[in-house]
Amino acid sequence: MRLVIVESPNKTAKIKGFLGPGYQVAASFGHVRDLPINGGLAVGFHDGRVEPRYVPLEKASRAIAQLTSLAAKAEEILLATDPDREGEAIAWHIAQILGRPCRRVAFHAITKNAVQAALAKPRDIDQHLVDAQQARRVLDRVVGWLVSPTLRRLGKEAKSAGRVQSVALRLVADREREIQAFNKVDYFTLIATFAGPPKFQAELIRWKGEPLGQRITDPAIAEKTVAWCLKQEWRVLAAKRLEVAKNPPPPFTTATVQQAASVKLKLDPAMTMKLLQSLFEAGHITYHRTDSVALEPEAIAAARAIIARDHPPAYLPAQPVVHGQKNANAQEAHEAIRPTHLEEQPALGGAEADLYRLIHDRFLACQMAPGRDAVTTLDIACAPTAHAGGPMGVFQAKGVVVLFDGWRKLGADATEEAKPKKGKNADEDAPTSKPLPLLEPGSALSPSDLTGKRKATKPPPRYTQASLIKKLEAEGIGRPSTYAAIMKVILERAYVIEEKRMLQATELGLSMTDFLVHHFAGDFIERDYTRRMEEALDSVARGETPWEGLVTRAAHGVLAKAQAAGLRGNPLVDG
DNA sequence: CAGTGAGCGAGCTTCCGCTTGACTT
Numbered sequence: 001m002r003l004v005i006v007e008s009p010n011k012t013a014k015i016k017g018f019l020g021p022g023y024q025v026a027a028s029f030g031h032v033r034d035l036p037i038n039g040g041l042a043v044g045f046h047d048g049r050v051e052p053r054y055v056p057l058e059k060a061s062r063a064i065a066q067l068t069s070l071a072a073k074a075e076e077i078l079l080a081t082d083p084d085r086e087g088e089a090i091a092w093h094i095a096q097i098l099g100r101p102c103r104r105v106a107f108h109a110i111t112k113n114a115v116q117a118a119l120a121k122p123r124d125i126d127q128h129l130v131d132a133q134q135a136r137r138v139l140d141r142v143v144g145w146l147v148s149p150t151l152r153r154l155g156k157e158a159k160s161a162g163r164v165q166s167v168a169l170r171l172v173a174d175r176e177r178e179i180q181a182f183n184k185v186d187y188f189t190l191i192a193t194f195a196g197p198p199k200f201q202a203e204l205i206r207w208k209g210e211p212l213g214q215r216i217t218d219p220a221i222a223e224k225t226v227a228w229c230l231k232q233e234w235r236v237l238a239a240k241r242l243e244v245a246k247n248p249p250p251p252f253t254t255a256t257v258q259q260a261a262s263v264k265l266k267l268d269p270a271m272t273m274k275l276l277q278s279l280f281e282a283g284h285i286t287y288h289r290t291d292s293v294a295l296e297p298e299a300i301a302a303a304r305a306i307i308a309r310d311h312p313p314a315y316l317p318a319q320p321v322v323h324g325q326k327n328a329n330a331q332e333a334h335e336a337i338r339p340t341h342l343e344e345q346p347a348l349g350g351a352e353a354d355l356y357r358l359i360h361d362r363f364l365a366c367q368m369a370p371g372r373d374a375v376t377t378l379d380i381a382c383a384p385t386a387h388a389g390g391p392m393g394v395f396q397a398k399g400v401v402v403l404f405d406g407w408r409k410l411g412a413d414a415t416e417e418a419k420p421k422k423g424k425n426a427d428e429d430a431p432t433s434k435p436l437p438l439l440e441p442g443s444a445l446s447p448s449d450l451t452g453k454r455k456a457t458k459p460p461p462r463y464t465q466a467s468l469i470k471k472l473e474a475e476g477i478g479r480p481s482t483y484a485a486i487m488k489v490i491l492e493r494a495y496v497i498e499e500k501r502m503l504q505a506t507e508l509g510l511s512m513t514d515f516l517v518h519h520f521a522g523d524f525i526e527r528d529y530t531r532r533m534e535e536a537l538d539s540v541a542r543g544e545t546p547w548e549g550l551v552t553r554a555a556h557g558v559l560a561k562a563q564a565a566g567l568r569g570n571p572l573v574d575g
Numbered sequence: 576c577a578g579t580g581a582g583c584g585a586g587c588t589t590c591c592g593c594t595t596g597a598c599t600t
Contacts (some may be wrong), residue, residue, distance in 0.1 A: 151589090
């Protein structure tokens with residue numbers, strides 16, 4: 001018998017079906033060993049050596065017992081954990097526990113072809129990749145165990161610091177400070193209405209050759225400007241019409257489905273993950289902890305068949321749509337989140353049904369034809385030669401006519417997450433038309449109405465759990481399996497509170513952030529620290545940088561700063 | 576003699592990332 005070991009028990013039956021009688025397939029249920037939670041740092045630093053003390057995970061005892069007994073009966077052991085850094089490390093730990101030579105295989109999809117192709121070319125465990133994971137693990141332990149104690153001088157409630165949670169907290173705290181420091185400016189803009197047809201409005205964007213900005217703050221000045229403008233000549237300054245392609249959004253990843261479920265369904269990331277887990281276990285969707293937008297060719301073919309069946313030919317692109325990976329830190333061990341059986345309509349209810357519909361529509365949309373819009377921009381001069389030979393005021397109107405809705409035919413549901421929250425592009429994806437005449441430059445016209453409109457600058461918005469996760473993902477901080485847990489930590493420890501779904505740093509969170517920024521400037525508390533760490537880890541994985549030197553240098557950097565912040569003793573030497 | 580404080584040691588707590596199921600309410 002040959003034993004194949006994977007991480008998830010949800011894969012074992014399917015893989016066994018591809019392999020036949022000579023094989024057993026078993027699951028590790030994720031990691032099986034780790035640094036111990038009690039007993040100090042559990043990493044020795046001696047003469048440039050780094051010696052982590054790993055112990056079997058309590059929660060993994062059943063899996064370890066099963067793997068051990070199956071391994072005893074196996075003539076060959078094939079470690080088929082996920083094809084990424086953590087998966088390589090899990091494979092290495094399993095081999096260490098089993099105490100036997102094992103071979104490594106990597107499944108890039110759970111299909112008969114992919115599984116059989118992978119088994120045809122087993123390899124050794126990639127020790128460089130394992131070492132990159134050890135470096136990541138030990139660094140996180142060093143930061144957590146050396147820095148957390150220094151916080152306690154702020155009080156018993158200031159419990160924890162880490163490479164991920166402290167930066168998540170800092171983002172919320174920094175935003176809170178921006179809001180506190182924000183000074184609202186009330187100002188006016190001028191809106192001109194023209195009869196058309198079709199009737200349209202234009203907003204004053206330039207005055208005396210400069211952008212208008214927020215310079216009209218006095219209502220009396222606004223009134224006078226309106227009165228003056230109404231007495232002037234008005235002419236079309238420029239008119240242009242562009243055809244703009246509106247490409248479909250990529251299929252969901254963990255972070256983007258959390259974002260969409262938050263905006264559209266008002267679900268928090270923890271609830272979304274719970275529903276996704278149940279959809280996944282019922283076989284309705286692919287794996288839900290992923291940072292990849294890749295799709296299996298079979299899935300794309302199924303989507304194209306449905307699009308061809310349900311929509312006119314123009315909605316099916318000639319070639320499948322390929323979505324580029326936007327996230328450079330993606331580890332690509334899984335594919336995007338999508339329905340597994342497009343042809344079936346699963347019987348679901350409540351929020352589960354809503355979430356499934358969101359995933360279903362987003363997946364179909366991602367393989368549909370781009371939309372096409374005609375975007376018209378009109379610049380209209382008020383008093384065309386009154387300022388240094390140029391126009392005194394320039395009013396601008398923008399119009400959009402949907403030429404072809406394309407993927408947007410599926411409705412706003414599938415697009416909600418892609419919309420920017422603010423700014424003038426907010427309705428770009430909505431397939432509604434706002435027509436504008438393409439007038440001849442130089443032609444005269446006059447407004448049927450001109451009014452001053454009161455506006456005010458707005459403070460930046462607070463983060464929601466989902467938008468904070470989106471930000472963390474964009475910065476490469478945290479992983480799909482941890483996003484919801486990060487939110488739980490900063491909320492449950494009251495570093496942050498949630499009010500009407502908006503996150504607000506507490507006094508505790510603000511003072512912790514101030515302390516960490518003061519004492520650990522340039523280190524883990526910086527937004528780009530993880531990105532720099534990942535680059536160094538890639539170098540380790542390529543075999544170009546020894547992991548122990550990297551970790552030793554970083555650990556001593558943290559140690560010096562932690563001691564300056566009040567840490568007693570030297571845990572790197574004393575264990 | 577009562578109260579205070581220094582010094583010592585024991586115990587508790589903390590990181591990130593991978594995966595679910597076996598508990599109790």
